[in-house]
Amino acid sequence: QLLPDSQALIMNELEHLYFDDTGPGGFKSGIVPCTNYVDSKTGLNNNTLGRETAAQWIRTAFHDFVTADVAAGTGGLDASIGFETLRPENVGVAFNDSLFFFSFFITDKSSMADLIAMGVAMAIGACGGPQIPYRGGRIDATEAGPFGVCQPETDLKTTLSSFSGAGFNQADAIALTACGHTMGGVHYSTFPQIVGPEAVSPDNLGGRIPFDDTVAVNDINVVRQYLSGTGNRGGALVTTTNKTVQSDLRLYASDNNKTMEKLSQSPEQFNSICTNLIARMIDTIPNGVTLTPVLDPRNVKHADILLNVDWSGKLTLSGFLRYIETAGSASDPKSLDVTVINRDGVLTANTVKALGNLSTDTGNGVFGPTFRYPFTVDIPGETGLGGLAVGSERFPLQDTLFVVPLLSSVTPGLASYNILDPDKLWTFNVTAAYRTFSTPSSLTAIVKYPVPQPGNMSPRIDSSNTAQLALIGKTGPFSLYSAALQYTLNSKQVFGSSIDIVDEGSGAKAEFFKLFSIMEFF
Ligand code: HEM
Numbered sequence: 001q002l003l004p005d006s007q008a009l010i011m012n013e014l015e016h017l018y019f020d021d022t023g024p025g026g027f028k029s030g031i032v033p034c035t036n037y038v039d040s041k042t043g044l045n046n047n048t049l050g051r052e053t054a055a056q057w058i059r060t061a062f063h064d065f066v067t068a069d070v071a072a073g074t075g076g077l078d079a080s081i082g083f084e085t086l087r088p089e090n091v092g093v094a095f096n097d098s099l100f101f102f103s104f105f106i107t108d109k110s111s112m113a114d115l116i117a118m119g120v121a122m123a124i125g126a127c128g129g130p131q132i133p134y135r136g137g138r139i140d141a142t143e144a145g146p147f148g149v150c151q152p153e154t155d156l157k158t159t160l161s162s163f164s165g166a167g168f169n170q171a172d173a174i175a176l177t178a179c180g181h182t183m184g185g186v187h188y189s190t191f192p193q194i195v196g197p198e199a200v201s202p203d204n205l206g207g208r209i210p211f212d213d214t215v216a217v218n219d220i221n222v223v224r225q226y227l228s229g230t231g232n233r234g235g236a237l238v239t240t241t242n243k244t245v246q247s248d249l250r251l252y253a254s255d256n257n258k259t260m261e262k263l264s265q266s267p268e269q270f271n272s273i274c275t276n277l278i279a280r281m282i283d284t285i286p287n288g289v290t291l292t293p294v295l296d297p298r299n300v301k302h303a304d305i306l307l308n309v310d311w312s313g314k315l316t317l318s319g320f321l322r323y324i325e326t327a328g329s330a331s332d333p334k335s336l337d338v339t340v341i342n343r344d345g346v347l348t349a350n351t352v353k354a355l356g357n358l359s360t361d362t363g364n365g366v367f368g369p370t371f372r373y374p375f376t377v378d379i380p381g382e383t384g385l386g387g388l389a390v391g392s393e394r395f396p397l398q399d400t401l402f403v404v405p406l407l408s409s410v411t412p413g414l415a416s417y418n419i420l421d422p423d424k425l426w427t428f429n430v431t432a433a434y435r436t437f438s439t440p441s442s443l444t445a446i447v448k449y450p451v452p453q454p455g456n457m458s459p460r461i462d463s464s465n466t467a468q469l470a471l472i473g474k475t476g477p478f479s480l481y482s483a484a485l486q487y488t489l490n491s492k493q494v495f496g497s498s499i500d501i502v503d504e505g506s507g508a509k510a511e512f513f514k515l516f517s518i519m520e521f522f
Pocket residue numbers: 051052055056058059062092094150151152159176177178179180181182183184185186187188190191247251
């Protein structure tokens with residue numbers, strides 16, 4: 001039998017954030033348009049400061065990554081940056097702004113480190129640059145990492161040795177810097193030793209000098225303008241008269257501009273070198289972390305799957321399929337056939353049509369128009385559910401142990417919910433169905449939600465809350481277990497909360513049921 005494992009659950013969650021959660025409030029909304037700036041002090045967009053969220057996301061990942069020690073297998077993309085924002089080498093609001101935005105999306109299956117990496121891939125892929133292969137599975141550090149981010153004052157030798165410790169040679173270091181220093185710029189508010197107050201204006205209150213004249217586009221311009229001395233000439237880290245802080249000039253010229261010349265040959269060449277280096281940057285992870293395969297937007301995929309069982313033992317599965325019209329793919333079909341695979345792994349004759357919902361495309365999909373195909377299918381309890389087939393795609397699902405949405409609830413409901421609400425008492429009424437021959441007297445619930453970390457804008461997931469679910473009855477082949485769980489949480493914590501139900505005896509597990517998914521208006 002096909003069983004979903006935690007890697008599949010990580011991929012489902014990240015694909016949802018990356019591919020189809022593209023409307024208002026979605027992950028991508030922070031960088032629509034690419035010039036947009038989300039201020040973490042107010043939570044609102046503010047476009048008078050000369051700041052840019054997309055550029056901040058790229059800089060955040062770089063500062064998190066570059067203190068990696070690949071020989072020792074430590075550091076890299078591990079969100080340790082959250083503990084390091086008071087260091088002089090991490091001066092500026094970029095890090096806390098980014099972590100604040102990402103913190104709305106952290107769950108048990110979407111770590112802060114994965115969100116930081118997604119930020120880079122999205123900022124580049126959605127703002128004129130190439131699509132960066134993106135994988136999930138990173139694990140968040142629980143403490144600060146070593147010092148060692150290059151600063152404008154850092155000498156060339158120290159800068160190159162820092163990159164080298166992270167696995168990047170001189171040519172890599174030059175190119176990676178140019179690939180990053182094509183969006184955003186240097187701010188008077190952050191680096192007054194580099195940019196003077198004359199850069200400040202009413203719609204540029206932070207006093208930013210962009211690296212090139214396409215500040216919100218990930219493109220080759222920075223390289224060409226640096227080499228030709230036109231436009232922004234590579235930006236303030238090249239043109240400042242203060243020699244000590246000409247870090248980009250020192251680095252770019254350190255191999256007699258050989259790497260910059262190579263990057264400048266064509267936009268395709270620039271993109272292909274950057275894709276490779278940026279992917280290597282975000283895939284630099286500590287020993288012991290396993291990344292998922294690359295997320296693939298071409299796949300039809302299921303999302304928001306809910307499985308119910310009624311008092312006659314009949315199962316009902318609902319959710320939607322996602323279809324993305326990627327470059328070169330066929331346009332969205334009117335409908336997609338969804339076929340139930342039973343518990344024995346056999347393709348059944350139980351097929352329903354999922355009808356395309358044209359209004360679901362927000363126009364903001366990173367990979368193209370993105371459509372949802374909602375569906376509902378009834379399944380006899382005896383033969384049960386092992387997965388779904390859509391065309392040649394197979395999605396493993398299971399009905400051995402699952403949370404029953406219609407017999408579960410979250411109170412108070414959505415009517416009184418605001419994402420920024422402070423702490424209040426929440427009740428999670430959770431009912432799980434368990435298909436078993438040796439009925440245990442209770443099942444364990446592990447409730448997971450984000451909690452603040454002192455001195456860090458990023459929360460961590462607390463998995464220490466457990467409770468027992470008691471047997472309340474039977475339906476068809478299932479035993480039903482239930483409990484009312486109460487926690488004092490703020491709205492953001494509820495948004496990121498999930499529950500696992502486990503039978504410790506058999507190892508059966510219902511993993512990552514998102515409590516917010518069943519919140520209703522009452
Ligand atoms: C030699 C090493 C590097 C040094 C010394 C350096 C230094 C700087 C400085 C001083 C700023 C201005 C920040 C501000 O005023 O807010 C900046 C911005 C930026 N850096 Fe770097 N950087 C380096 C390498 C990189 C690399 C490798 C990347 C990415 C791959 C990167 C991405 C960015 C981005 C996107 C910005 C714009 C941020 C914004 O507009 O808010 N940097 N960098």
